[in-house]
Amino acid sequence: RSVNTKIVIIGCGISGISAAHRLVKAGFNDVRILEATSRSGGRIKTGRLGNKIVEIGANWIHGPCEENPVFCLARQYRLLDPEALTPENQAMDIGGHPPWTPNFFGSSGGKLNAEDIYPAQQMFLELLNESSEFQGQKGEPWSCVGDFIRSEVQQRAEEQWKDIDATSRSLRLCVISNMLKVECCVNGAHSMDEVSLGAFGLYKTLPGNDCTFPGGYEGLIKNLMSELPSGLVTYNRPVRCVHWNNTEERGNPVMVECDDGERIAADHVICTVPLGYLRKHHSTLFHPPLPLHKLCSVQRLGFGTNNKIFVEFDAPWWDADCEIIYLVWEDEDAMVDEVPDVQRSWIKKLFGFTVLKPTERYGHVLCGWIAGHESEYMETLSEQEVTQAVTQLVRRFTGNPTVTPKRVFRSQWFHDPWTCGSYTHPGKGCSEQDLDNMMEPLPSKGSQSQPLQVLFAGEATHPCYFSTVHGAVLTGWREADRLISHYSSVPCLEKD
Ligand code: 6YU
Structure with a gap:
């Protein structure tokens, strides 16, 4: 008909x-x-780094459960690992935050103690959940997620962190900056000051622990x-x-x-x-x-930019069980997610790396994440310049002047003429x-x-x-x- x-x-x-x-x-x-x-x-868009499969665009099935059409199609076509198909995996309610095992590194060189970081991460996650509750209230008196988080951290730190020393307190505020940069990647935004507080709760998550293809x-x-x-x-x-x-x-x-x-x-x-x-x-x-x-x-x-920088190493400099690496700049206690001098310091916007797992499949490959105008600037640089910046970054945070990436490859979504950025x-x-x-x-x-x-x-x-x-x-x-x-x-x- x-x-x-x-x-x-x-x-x-x-x-x-x-x-x-x-x-x-x-x-x-x-x-x-x-x-x-x-x-x-x-x-x-799936690509290759040497002989390894890497995702240039979408990475995960967010919320792989019965209600998720991508999960159902992937299952139908037999594209998933058995673990992703288990009822336990489908039932896990992660609320958009996969429970990955982290490593934290500081800009003065070396691993940071996770115990020193958790209180700040905890506070940040609480505030992120609260940010979803302003739905329809125009967020008053804050218009954006960034302002809300900064002002609440300031207030809560005064109450909850009053007995800790100045150095530990400063480190926690630097962790907040790092978490804001993570959120810029999650949201595909230049800064969390550009994300509406009143509309943040519009985004809904599905149950299920994120999985890959x-x-x-x-x-x-x-x-x-x-x-x-x-x-x-x-x-x-x-x-x-x-x-x-x-x-x-x-x-x-x-x-x-x-x-x-x-x-x-x-x-x-x-x-x-x-x-x-x-x-x-x-x-x-x-x-x-x-x-x-x-x-x-x-x-x-x-509609902003989130890019990936894949980096392969001969040997890992992170723990065997580590799934995500956070790079905390110890001079960023002003709770910032924007880099003032983009041309010189764009790499400071890269919050860290996810570790490609399992190791038997990927070897030692990390995926760096960088959002915003800093990411857009990164796209204009040659692969060699990006490699140099990443090498310096890793050497600084590990405190090891000889670590050298074997291969580097980045996405360039902002300059893709048919996309002009990453997502909404x-x-x-x-x-x-x-x-x-x-x-x-x-x-x-x-x-x-x-x-x-x-x-x-x-x-x-x-x-x-x-x-x-x-x-x-x-x-x-x-x-x-x-x-x-x-x-x-x-x-x-x-x-x-
Ligand atoms: C997901 C994930 N993921 C990472 C990165 C990117 C994205 N997404 P398309 O663009 O696919 O198709 C349009 C076509 O039109 C295209 O082929 C063009 O060439 C063509 N076209 C354009 N102009 C034309 C013209 N004039 N004439 C003819 N053709 C033309 N999604 O589920 N899991 O892990 C990620 C990620 C780096 C870039 C993602 C992820 C987003 C998806 O990739 C994306 O939504 C879909 O593929 C889009 O499909 P489409 O058909 O609409 O467009 C509040 C709050 C919110 C918090 N949000 C949190 C959610 C987290 C989102 N996370 C994403 C993260 C990653 C890592």
């Missing part, structure tokens, strides 16, 4: 693929995906793609402009104009371009332009309404024109799982279902 309905999906990331999957299964047979690059997967995240993409009709995706075909409310093309309300000049008529377009791309190109990507309320939401939601966070002044506006189809409700001309999917359009792969999958399915139910409930609008 939907034979002649022309549907164009822009972007072959996981949300575009998920939408196509559902539409094809429901019987729509004129569905195509236009993808700017030569590959599928978008921000799911032993054969690479792209295995998920390959399996999904193999179930789509061949030729459904056109690669190297960037879309330049979506002409909606189009009166030129008789019968088809939308006309998609590609960079190479090709014009494709459609009844519906599902746009899945990343928020970073949308923020940069909205004025040329839509004609007529996006309605003002939608545009304001595109600007209010945040609730920017300052943002509310639930902004995410609702993001997913609202064009034309807006109440218009006399043909409905559902342009639909919006992609991680930035999920009301509570933005910034994740499972969020992206659900938005693709949501927009496919919107069209499926439109054609099943309004038969008079069918074109055949």
